[in-house]
Amino acid sequence: MPNQDRLRVSAPGRICLFGEHQDFLGLPVIAAAINLRFTIAGTPHDEPLFRLRMPDLGTEVSVPLPTNGELKYQRDRDYLRSSLNVLMRHGRRPTRGYDCTFRSTIPINAGTASSSAMILAWLRFLLATQGEGECDGLTLACMANRAEVLEFGEPGGIMDHVTCSLGGTLYIECRDPVQWEALPCPLDGFVLADSLTRKETTTVLAQSRCDVETGLATLREKAPEFDLQHTSLEAAEEYLSLLPVHQRRKVRANLVNRALQREGYALLKSGRVDPDRLGSLLTAHHQQLSEGLGVSTPKLDRMLEAAIAAGAKGGKLNGSGGGGAMFAYAPGRQEEVAAALEAAGGKACIVQLDEGVRLEEFAVGSPC
Missing domain, CATH: 3.30.230.10 (Ribosomal Protein S5; domain 2)
Structure with a gap:
C-alpha cells in the first residue's frame, strides 16, 4: 500500500x-x-x-x-x-x-x-x-x-x-x-519588474557596507558624539566634512534614507495612506540609492522613469541593486505601468501583498 x-x-x-x-x-x-x-x-x-x-x-x-x-x-x-x-x-x-x-x-x-x-x-x-x-x-x-x-x-x-x-x-x-x-x-498597486540584468548581490552589498561602515567608524573616532541612530541629518552635516568624498556621499545617503524611512513609517502606521506622498517618498529613496550609494543602474533608472511616465506614483530599485529588480507603486494604473516596464526592457508582474x-x-x- x-x-x-x-x-x-x-x-x-x-x-x-x-x-x-x-x-x-x-x-x-x-x-x-x-x-x-x-x-x-x-x-x-x-x-x-x-x-x-x-x-x-x-x-x-x-x-x-x-x-x-x-x-x-x-x-x-x-x-x-x-x-x-x-x-x-x-x-x-x-x-x-x-x-x-x-x-x-x-x-x-x-x-x-x-x-x-x-x-x-x-x-x-x-x-x-x-x-x-x-x-x-x-x-x-x-x-x-x-x-x-x-x-x-x-x-x-x-x-x-x-x-x-x-x-x-x-x-x-x-x-x-x-x-x-x-x-x-492596506496597500495595493505594486508592479514588480526584473531588469534582466544579472547582479552579484554579495559583491554589491559588501562594497556598500564596507564604504559606509568605514565612514561611520571614522566619524565615531573623530566625533564620538555622532550616533547613527539618533544624530539628525542637520547636526551630522558638520561631521560629514571629516570624511573622504565617496564615504561622505554614502553616509549622507544613509542618513537621508533613515529620515525617509521614518516619514514612511508614520504614513503607513496612520492607516490613511496618501498615494501621492507614498510614491514621492519611494522615488526619493531610489534617488539616494542611485546617486548617493551608487547601487542603481542606468536601466533601472530608465525603468522607473518609464513607470512614472505611465502613471505610477513612484517606485525604487528592490534589493541590493547593481541589476536585478525594481518596483513601481501604481494604484489603478498597474496594467499600463506593467506594459511600460516591459517596453523599457524589463519583465513585469503585477503583485499583491x-x-x-x-x-x-x-x-x-x-x-x-
Whole structure:
C-alpha cells in the first residue's frame, strides 16, 4: 500500500519599501511580502537522503541525512546543508528521507529574496518532517539568517528572513534582539519588474557596507558624539566634512534614507495612506540609492522613469541593486505601468501583498 504521507510548504518573496541597504547597519526597515512564492512539496521514502528535484533549473541534487555530526559544505553558500546544520544546533535532527520538488515564481538573483524564501521553505519543510505543525515565525527567521548570512560571513542583514517568514507589511528593528511591528495599512498597486540584468548581490552589498561602515567608524573616532541612530541629518552635516568624498556621499545617503524611512513609517502606521506622498517618498529613496550609494543602474533608472511616465506614483530599485529588480507603486494604473516596464526592457508582474511562510499540506506519520 503506498505511503500517503505528504508535505507542502511555501514562502513569499518580498519588496523593501524603506530602509534599503540599512538593515545591516542596524537601522529599521519597512518591507512587505508578495504573492510570488517558493514552494517545496515532498513525500517520504526509505533511503537516508533528500532527493531534491528543481525543474525550474533543470537539475536534481541529493543531500544525505546527517548521521555523524554536521554536514560538510560542498560549495560556497551551500544553503541546503547549512540549513540542516543550523536545525541540528537547535536540537532537531531529521531521520527520514524525502523526495522533494522545488518550484518558484520568485525571480532568481533579482533582489526579491529568492534565496531567503528557499531557505525558509526548506527549514519549515524539515521541521514539518518531524511533526511540527506550528512554528514561531521569528525563530524561523533567525535560523534562516544564520543559515544564509552568518554561517558564510555574508554581508546581508535579517530583513528578508523576517519579512518572508512573518508576511504582510512590517516595520523591523534590525538590531539584536530583532523587533517587528505589523503595519495595518492596506496597500495595493505594486508592479514588480526584473531588469534582466544579472547582479552579484554579495559583491554589491559588501562594497556598500564596507564604504559606509568605514565612514561611520571614522566619524565615531573623530566625533564620538555622532550616533547613527539618533544624530539628525542637520547636526551630522558638520561631521560629514571629516570624511573622504565617496564615504561622505554614502553616509549622507544613509542618513537621508533613515529620515525617509521614518516619514514612511508614520504614513503607513496612520492607516490613511496618501498615494501621492507614498510614491514621492519611494522615488526619493531610489534617488539616494542611485546617486548617493551608487547601487542603481542606468536601466533601472530608465525603468522607473518609464513607470512614472505611465502613471505610477513612484517606485525604487528592490534589493541590493547593481541589476536585478525594481518596483513601481501604481494604484489603478498597474496594467499600463506593467506594459511600460516591459517596453523599457524589463519583465513585469503585477503583485499583491501576501502572508508569510505557509504549511499548506501536512499529513505526516511518525518521524521515526
